[in-house]
Amino acid sequence: xxxxxxxxxxxxxxxxxxxxxxxxxxxxxxxxxxxxxxxxxxxxxxxxxxxxxxxxxxxxxxxxxxxxxxxxxxxxxxxxxxxxxxxxxxxxxxxxxxxxxxxxxxxxxxxxxxxxxxxxxxxxxxxxxxxxxxxxxxxxxxxxxxxxxxxxxxxxxxxxxxxxxxxxxxxxxxxxxxxxxxxxxxxxxxxxxxxxxxxxxxxxxxxxxxxxxxxxxxxxxxxxxxxxxxxxxxxxxxxxxxxxxxxxxxxxxxxxxxxxxxxxxxxxxxxxxxxxxxxxxxxxxxxxxxxxxxxxxxxxxxxxxxxxxxxxxxxxxx
Ligand code: HEM
Numbered sequence: 001x002x003x004x005x006x007x008x009x010x011x012x013x014x015x016x017x018x019x020x021x022x023x024x025x026x027x028x029x030x031x032x033x034x035x036x037x038x039x040x041x042x043x044x045x046x047x048x049x050x051x052x053x054x055x056x057x058x059x060x061x062x063x064x065x066x067x068x069x070x071x072x073x074x075x076x077x078x079x080x081x082x083x084x085x086x087x088x089x090x091x092x093x094x095x096x097x098x099x100x101x102x103x104x105x106x107x108x109x110x111x112x113x114x115x116x117x118x119x120x121x122x123x124x125x126x127x128x129x130x131x132x133x134x135x136x137x138x139x140x141x142x143x144x145x146x147x148x149x150x151x152x153x154x155x156x157x158x159x160x161x162x163x164x165x166x167x168x169x170x171x172x173x174x175x176x177x178x179x180x181x182x183x184x185x186x187x188x189x190x191x192x193x194x195x196x197x198x199x200x201x202x203x204x205x206x207x208x209x210x211x212x213x214x215x216x217x218x219x220x221x222x223x224x225x226x227x228x229x230x231x232x233x234x235x236x237x238x239x240x241x242x243x244x245x246x247x248x249x250x251x252x253x254x255x256x257x258x259x260x261x262x263x264x265x266x267x268x269x270x271x272x273x274x275x276x277x278x279x280x281x282x283x284x285x286x287x288x289x290x291x292x293x294x295x296x297x298x299x300x301x302x303x304x305x306x307x308x309x310x311x312x313x314x315x316x317x318x
Contacts, residue, residue: 001160001162001168001169002168002169002297002298002299002300003169003297003298003299004160004169004170004171004295004297004298005055005056005057005171005295005296005297005298005301006054006055006056006101007056007159007160007171007173007234007255007295008155008156008159008160008234009052009054009056009101010052011133011137011146011236012052012054012101012102012103012133012236013102013103013104013132013133014101014102014103014104014105014108014130014131014132014133015099015100015101015102015108015130015131015132015236015238015251016098016100016105016108016109016112016128016129016130016131017097017098017099017100017127017128017129017131017175017177017238017251017253018097018098018100018112018116018125018127018128019092019093019094019096019097019125019126019127019128019175019289019291020094020095020096020097020098020116020119020123020124020125020126021093021094021095021096021123021124021126022063022066022067022095022096022122022123023121023122023123023124025122026119026121026122026123027066027067027122027307027311028122028307028311029119029120029122029123030063030067030096030119030122030123031067031068031304031307033115033118033119034057034301034304035301035302035303035304036118037055037057037115037301038298038301038302040111040114040115040118041053041054041055041111044107044110044111044114045107045111048102048107050103051102051103051104051107052101052102052103053100053101053102053107053108053111054100054101054102055098055099055100055101055111055115056098056099056100056173056295057096057097057098057099057295057301058096058097058098058099058173058175058293058294058295059095059096059097059293059294059295059296060078060094060095060096060097060291060292060293061076061077061078061292061294062078062095063095063096064076064294065308066095066308066311067304067307067308067311068304068305068306068307068308069305069306069307069308070305070306071166071167073161073164073167073170073172073294073296074164074167075164075172075258075259075260076172076292076294077259077292078091078292079091079092079174079290079291079292080263080292081290082266082267082270082271083270084270084271084272084278085271085275085276085278086278086282087270087278087279087282087286087287088270088287089176089266089269089270089287089290090287090288090289090290091290091291092126092127092288092289092290092291093126094126094127094175094289094291094293095123096123096293097173097175097291097293098112098115099173099175099236099253100112101236105130105132127177127289129177129238129240129249129251130240131238131239131240131251132238132239132240133238133239134239138239139237139239139250140180140182140239140241140248140249140250141180141182141185141193141197141250141281141284141285142193142201143193143197143199143201143204144199144204145235145237145250146235146236146237147199147204148218149232149234149235150232150234154232155232155234157257158231158232158233158234158255158256158257159171159233159234159255159256159257160257161257162257166300167294167296167297167300168297169297169298170294170295170296170297170300171255171256171257171294171295172255172256172257172258172259172262172292172293172294172295173253173254173255173292173293173294173295174252174253174254174256174259174262174263174266174290174291174292174293175251175252175253175254175289175290175291175293176251176252176287176289176290176291177249177251177252177287177288177289178249178250178251178252178285178286178287178288179247179248179249179285179286179288180248180249180250180284180285181284181285181286182248182284184283184284185284190202194207195207195212195213195216195280196213196216196217196280196281196283196284197216197217197218197280197281198212198213198216198217198218198219199218206218213280214273214274214277215272215273215277215278215279215280216279216280217269217279217280217281219273220265220268220269220272220273220278220279221265221268221269221279223261223264223265223268231261231264232261233254233255233256233261233262233265234254234255234256235252235253235254235255236253236255237250237251237252237253238250238251238253239251250285255295259292269282270282
């Protein structure tokens with residue numbers, strides 16, 4: 001299988017999630033930068049061997065057609081907005097997505113500065129989220145987040161495309177920013193919070209079947225095939241926040257070989273497994289962004305297919 005980008009990278013202590021849109025005429029500048037990206041990552045990462053700096057770049061559906069001729073990844077489409085009775089998962093603008101991870105934040109910042117600087121006026125940064133690791137890998141709701149992630153070969157099988165040459169080794173990323181109503185959450189008894197997630201907050205033990213509510217987060221995001229096998233995704237959620245703005249959130253980044261798995265989880269969260277019973281964590285969590293991106297294998301970026309005729313002819317800002 002072709003070498004993937006660093007999608008399987010271990011959970012990091014720091015992350016920067018950047019969503020960019022490509023300006024009209026900016027396609028050429030973006031296309032020219034893609035083969036330089038690996039070298040840009042190396043030049044920040046190599047002198048800082050203890051930082052484990054990685055960067056994954058994802059490309060949105062509309063941007064794909066503006067950037068490349070030739071075949072498209074089979075399952076790439078715009079993020080499908082979900083509107084349940086009470087909660088909504090909006091689709092928001094995004095042509096490129098950078099998921100930058102490192103031990104400390106400054107290498108993430110430096111790499112982003114170089115990449116976005118190299119693109120000049122060809123792109124606009126429409127969303128920037130600085131993620132930090134919190135206590136024992138807990139989210140801002142206080143729960144350990146990531147426990148049931150697949151590891152090793154199971155993670156690779158869940159995440160990497162293997163049936164769509166020339167895109168094998170790629171992955172589909174769904175990224176969403178959620179804001180939490182922490183005052184409402186903290187006013188709930190601990191047992192009600194455990195029931196909402198489907199695990200015990202204190203020791204991270206999953207609630208037993210029969211006790212775990214059907215509209216808990218864990219029950220709704222556990223997807224089983226007819227034969228009982230679970231369909232997994234790889235999540236790298238990060239807390240983020242601003243004291244001044246009173247903003248507390250979780251940035252959801254979910255990788256899958258088939259985005260349909262993540263979409264099925266989202267549909268169950270927002271509309272419920274049975275009508276009228278959506279995910280209880282949505283009572284205190286509002287999705288404010290949403291995007292689907294294809295993360296091509298590394299060698300695709302090194303030598304991308306040609307720019308479509310007429311795309312990016314008036315390269316801006318370089
Ligand atoms: C507000 C945003 C979210 C928060 C705070 C959150 C938090 C959590 C927590 C605390 C767990 C239990 C521990 C674990 O296994 O990681 C969990 C599990 C899980 N979450 Fe989320 N999550 C969020 C959004 C999502 C979304 C959008 C999806 C998928 C579309 C998702 C998919 C999953 C899956 C697949 C599991 C593991 C279920 C299992 O196999 O037990 N989560 N999440």
